Amino acid sequence: MLRNLIPSVLRPREQDISLKSRATAVAVLQENPAYLTAREEILRDIVEKWLGSKPDAKELRESLYCQAHALSQVDAQLSVILAKNAMKDKHNAG
Helix, strand or coil, X not given: CCHHHCCHHHCCCCCCCCHHHHHHHHHHHXXXXXXXXXXXXXXXXXXXXXXXXXXXXXXXXXXHHHHHHHHHHHHHHHHHHHHHHHHHHHHHHC
């Protein structure tokens, strides 16, 4: 669901795209209502399934944990792109 909303400039195989272009795409993505809604729905679904599962549903809970972890990794990668761009801008300004 989220993959369809992430521009191709943010995908790792697009190495020739400038950091500034990726940072701009991240900023636009993070303000995109469709992305925010999809992210929120995925997280809500994970939480609802976790809370509705039995304590001994180890495989289900491991799967849900992996999904939540993957979502946090997407957030982390987007934050890294923004931070790298901010550091580059600061370095170039100084």
